[in-house]
Amino acid sequence: MSTLTAARPFTKLRLPSARVAVAVLAVVAFLAVAGGAVAPHDPLLQDPDLALRGPSLAHPFGTDYLGRDVFSRLLAGTGTTVLAALESVGVGLALGVLPGLASLWLGRAVEWVLLRAVDAVMTLPFIVFAIAVTGVLGNGLTQAMVAIGVLFAPLFFRVTRAAGLSLTRAQYVEAAELFGASRWRILRTHVWGKVVPTVAVTAAQATGGALLAVSSLTFLGIGVQPPAPTWGGILASDLGFLAQQPWAPVIPAAFIMVAVAALNALADAIRPGGAR
Amino acid sequence: MTTLLSRPPEAISKSAAPAERPPRKPRGWIGTVATPVVVFVFSSMLTFGLGALSPSNPAAAVLGETATPADIARMNHEFGLDRPLPVQYLDWLFSALQGDLGRSYFTTIPVADSIFAALPVDLAIAGLAILLAVLIGGAAGIAAALRQGGRLDRAVTAVAAALGTLPPFVVGIGLIVVFSVLLKALPAGGYVALDQDPVQWLRFAILPSLALSLDIAASIARQLRTSLVGQLGENYVTGAVVRGLGARRVLFRHALRNAIGPALTVLGIGVPMVLGGAVVTEKIFNLPGLAQLALQASGQHDIPLIQGTLLVTVTVVLGCNTLVNLALLRLTPQGRR
Numbered sequence: 031m032s033t034l035t036a037a038r039p040f041t042k043l044r045l046p047s048a049r050v051a052v053a054v055l056a057v058v059a060f061l062a063v064a065g066g067a068v069a070p071h072d073p074l075l076q077d078p079d080l081a082l083r084g085p086s087l088a089h090p091f092g093t094d095y096l097g098r099d100v101f102s103r104l105l106a107g108t109g110t111t112v113l114a115a116l117e118s119v120g121v122g123l124a125l126g127v128l129p130g131l132a133s134l135w136l137g138r139a140v141e142w143v144l145l146r147a148v149d150a151v152m153t154l155p156f157i158v159f160a161i162a163v164t165g166v167l168g169n170g171l172t173q174a175m176v177a178i179g180v181l182f183a184p185l186f187f188r189v190t191r192a193a194g195l196s197l198t199r200a201q202y203v204e205a206a207e208l209f210g211a212s213r214w215r216i217l218r219t220h221v222w223g224k225v226v227p228t229v230a231v232t233a234a235q236a237t238g239g240a241l242l243a244v245s246s247l248t249f250l251g252i253g254v255q256p257p258a259p260t261w262g263g264i265l266a267s268d269l270g271f272l273a274q275q276p277w278a279p280v281i282p283a284a285f286i287m288v289a290v291a292a293l294n295a296l297a298d299a300i301r302p303g304g305a306r
Numbered sequence: 307m308t309t310l311l312s313r314p315p316e317a318i319s320k321s322a323a324p325a326e327r328p329p330r331k332p333r334g335w336i337g338t339v340a341t342p343v344v345v346f347v348f349s350s351m352l353t354f355g356l357g358a359l360s361p362s363n364p365a366a367a368v369l370g371e372t373a374t375p376a377d378i379a380r381m382n383h384e385f386g387l388d389r390p391l392p393v394q395y396l397d398w399l400f401s402a403l404q405g406d407l408g409r410s411y412f413t414t415i416p417v418a419d420s421i422f423a424a425l426p427v428d429l430a431i432a433g434l435a436i437l438l439a440v441l442i443g444g445a446a447g448i449a450a451a452l453r454q455g456g457r458l459d460r461a462v463t464a465v466a467a468a469l470g471t472l473p474p475f476v477v478g479i480g481l482i483v484v485f486s487v488l489l490k491a492l493p494a495g496g497y498v499a500l501d502q503d504p505v506q507w508l509r510f511a512i513l514p515s516l517a518l519s520l521d522i523a524a525s526i527a528r529q530l531r532t533s534l535v536g537q538l539g540e541n542y543v544t545g546a547v548v549r550g551l552g553a554r555r556v557l558f559r560h561a562l563r564n565a566i567g568p569a570l571t572v573l574g575i576g577v578p579m580v581l582g583g584a585v586v587t588e589k590i591f592n593l594p595g596l597a598q599l600a601l602q603a604s605g606q607h608d609i610p611l612i613q614g615t616l617l618v619t620v621t622v623v624l625g626c627n628t629l630v631n632l633a634l635l636r637l638t639p640q641g642r643r
Contacts, residue, residue, distance in 0.1 A: 149341070150348030153623045157585040158600055158616065165604030165612045166360045242473050246586050249475060250601065269479060269590065272494070276483045283476045290473075 048299035054292035061105055062112035069102035073259050082274050091281045095271050098257075100264065100278070104285055107259035114175045114253070115240035119233055121179025126186025127229060131221065133187070134194050135213055148184040156181050157246055164252050171244075171253035178243045182236050186229065193228040197221050227302045234300065238293035245286050261286050338631045342624045349620045350402070354395045356616070357609040385411070398613075407614035412606055417614035420599060425618065427595040430500050431587075432580045434511055435518035439576065443523035447530030447569065448557070454535050462531065466524040478517035478590040485513060495592030514591040518584060522576035526569045533565040540564075567634060574630030581619055 066073070071089075077097035085092050091100040133144045156178060163177035164170070197203055197220070206216050248254050248262030256263065261282050268278040369377055382388045385408075386397065398408070407417035450462040469477075486494035492513055498506040537543065538561055546556045585597035596615055603611035 146344055146348050149345045150352060153345060153349050153620045153627075154352070154616070155579075155581050155585075155619055155623065158581070158597065158619050161585070161597075161600045161604045162356060162612045162616045165600075165607055166356050166609065169604070245473065246475065249586060250589055252601075252604075265475065265479075272479075272483060272487050276487050279476075279479045279483075283473070283479070286473060287476070 045299055047295050051292040051295035051299065054288060055296065058108065058112060058289050058292070061108040063109065065105040065108040069099075069105040071099035071102040073098065073102040073106035074257050075099070082271060084275075092275070092278065094264070094267055094278075100281060103259040103264055104261065104282060107261055107264065108285075110171065110254065110258065111241065111244050111248070111261045114171045114244045115237055117172060118175040118179035118182060118240045118243065119236050121176050122182025122186050122236060123229070123233060125180060125183035127190045127225075129183075130187040130190030131194055131217060131225070133191055134198050135217065144187070148187050151181060152184050154181055156243055157250070160243070160247055161250070161252060169252065171248075174247050174253040175240070175244065178240060178247075182240070185236060186232060189228055189232045190225055193225045194221055197224060227300065231297045231301045234293050234297035238290040238297075241286060241290055241293070335635065338628065338635060342628045346621070346624055349624070350399055350617060351395070353613050353616045353620065354398055357613050358391055358394075360607070360609055385409075402614075402617060407617070408610035410603075410611050411608050417610050420611065421596065421614055421618050424594060424596045424599045426499070427497060427593055428581065428584055428588075428597075429622075430507070431511055431514050431518065431593065431595070432577070432584060434515035435580050436522070436573070436577065438515055438519035439522040439526060440573070442519065443526030444530060444569070446523070447527040448534065448562075450527065450531040451534035451538065452557075454538075459531070462527055466527045469520050469524040472521075474517060474521060475586045475590060477520055478514065478587050481513045481517055482590070495590075497593050510591075514587045514593060517587055517590075518580050522572065522579065525572045525576070529568040529572050530565065533568050534561060537561040537565040563637060566637060570630055570634055570637070574627050577623060577626035577630075581623060 061068075075098060077093070080089070080093045080097035081095055083089060083093045083097075089099050089101065091104065094100055094103070129144055133141045159181060160174045160177040164174050167173045200220075203216060203220055206220055211219075244253075244260070245262035245265070248260040249266045251263075251266065254260050254263060264282040265279055265286075268275065268282065271278065369381060379388070386394060389397075401408070405418055407421065409416055410420065446462045446466070450459040453459050482494045485492045493510055497510050500507045500511075540561075543556060543561055546560050547553075551560075581596075584595060585600070587593070588595045588597040589601075596619065600612065600615045602608075603615060
C-alpha cells in the first residue's frame with residue numbers, strides 16, 4: 031500500500047465507473063428518503079380489476095396479484111430495505127473495528143479469546159442465525175439486522191486487524207512508544223488514519239452484502255409484516271405467479287442487483303492502492 | 307466480484323487489505339482437530355445464550371393467558387428452566403453431545419427427531435450441489451488454465467464474474483422460469499426422498515442443487531484457473547515435460563496437486579454458504595428441509611427447536627471445515643512438510 035494513495039483514498043472517484051456508481055447510489059439514497067412521496071400511486075392501494083397487468087404508461091412495471099402498482103411499491107420499499115442494510119453494517123462496524131485494534135494492542139490473552147470468538151461467530155450461517163434471533167427476540171427487521179450485523183463483525187475485525195498488524199511493528203509507532211506516547215494516543219494519531227480507508231472499502235462491500243441479506247430475509251417473510259413493501263417481499267409475491275408473469279421477478283431483482291453492483295464499484299474506487 | 311454473502315471473509319479481507327502478512331502456515335494435525343473443538347464450545351455458548359436472552363417466558367407462552375403461576379412454575383420445573391444458567395448450559399451441552407436436544411415447547415416432539423427428519427433433505431441437496439460445483443467449476447477452471455488467454459478462457463472468466471454477482475434467489479427463480487415454466491421439463495418445487503425413488507429425487511433435486519452450486523462453481527473455476535496458470539509456468543512442470551512425462555500425468559499428478567489448495571479452501575467455505583443459502587432455496591423450491599423447520603420454530607418462538615437447528619447447522623459447518631483442512635494437509639505438498 032503506497033502511502034500516497036493511502037493518504038488520499040478518494041482520488042479514484044473521478045473514474046467513469048465510480049461516477050456511475052455514485053450517481054446510482056445517490057438515486058437510491060434519494061428514494062430511501064423520499065421514495066414513498068414520489069411514488070405515482072399508493073403502494074398499498076388494491077384494485078382487483080387491474081391484477082397482474084403487464085407494463086403500461088400508468089403502471090410502468092405492471093401490477094401485482096392484488097392490482098397494486100409495482101413501481102410505487104418498489105419506490106416505497108426502498109427506505110425500509112436501505113435503512114435495514116445500514117443498521118447491520120453499523121452494528122458490524124461497532125462490534126468489529128475496536129476489538130480488531132484491541133486484539134493487536136491488549137496482549138495475547140485478549141487476542142486469543144477474540145480470535146476464537148471470531149472463529150465461532152464465523153461458523154454461524156447468516157440467514158439461519160437471523161431467523162433464530164428473530165425467533166427469540168421477536169420478528170422485527172431491527173432484530174434480524176442486528177443479527178446480521180453481529181455476523182459482519184468478524185469481517186471488520188479481520189480487516190482492521192490485518193491493516194493494523196503491520197503498524198504494530200512500524201518504526202514510527204515504536205518511536206512514539208519510546209517517546210512515552212500512550213496507547214490511546216498512538217491508536218488515535220498514528221494508526222486510525224491508516225486503518226480507516228480499508229475499513230471504508232469493507233463497509234461499502236458489506237453494505238452490498240447487507241442489502242442481499244435484507245432482501246433474502248424479507249423474501250422469507252422475516253422482519254416485515256405484509257402489506258408493507260420491501261424489495262425482497264415484492265420478489266416473494268412475484269414467485270407465486272410465475273405462470274402468469276414469468277418476467278415479473280426481473281424488476282425487483284434488478285433493483286437489488288444494481289444497488290449491490292454500485293456498492294461494489296464504489297468499494298473498488300475507494301480501495302487504497304489501486305482498483306484490482 | 308462476488309457478492310459479499312457468498313464470499314469467504316478471508317477472501318474479502320485479502321482483497322480489501324493488500325497482502326501485509328505472509329500467508330498463514332497450514333496447521334498441523336493437532337491444531338486441525340483441536341481448534342474446531344474450542345470453536346464448537348464458543349458456538350454452543352452463543353447458541354445457548356441466544357435462548358437465555360429471550361424476553362418471553364416460554365411456559366407462559368405455551369400455557370396461554372389462563373395459566374396460574376403454579377402451572378407456570380410446574381412447567382418451568384419440567385423443562386429445567388428454574389435452575390441457574392451455567393447448570394442449564396452444561397446440562398444442555400452434554401445432553402446434546404449424546405443426541406438429546408430437548409423437546410419442543412409446543413409439540414413436545416424431541417427436537418432431535420424433527421431435525422433428523424429434515425436434515426437428510428439438506429444434506430442430499432447440498433451434497434449434489436457440491437458435486438456439481440466441483441465438476442462444473444473444476445472442469446471450467448482446468449480448461450481455462452490450459453487455454454490461457456484463449457476464447458474459452460475469456461468466456462469462463464466472464465461467466466464466472468457474472469455468476470458471482472447474482473444473488474442466489476435470482477438464480478433459483480431464473481432456473482424455475484426456464485426449466486419449469488417455459489420448458490415445462492422439471493418440477494418447480496416439492497421433494498421425494500432419495501431412498502424412496504432416486505430418479506424422481508433427481509428430478510426434484512437438480513434445480514435447487516444447481517442454483518446452490520453455481521456461485522461456488524464460479525469461485526472454484528476462478529481460483530483453480532489462477533493457481534493452475536501459476537503452477538504451469540513453474541520450472542518443475544517444464545522439467546516434468548522435458549523428462550518425457552505425459553501431459554495428463556504432469557497435469558494431474560504434479561501441477562494440479564500444487565494448485566488445488568485455494569480451490570479446496572473455497573469449497574470448505576462453500577459448505578456453510580450452501581447451508582446458509584439453502585434457506586432461501588428451500589423456500590423457492592418448497593423443500594421440507596432444516597430451514598423450513600427453523601422458520602416454523604422462529605414463528606412460534608420455540609426456543610429448544612431454534613437452538614437445536616442452530617447447533618446442528620454449526621456442527622455440520624465445523625465438521626466440513628475440518629474435513630477440508632484435513633484434506634488440505636493430506637493433498638498439498640506444503641501441508642505434508
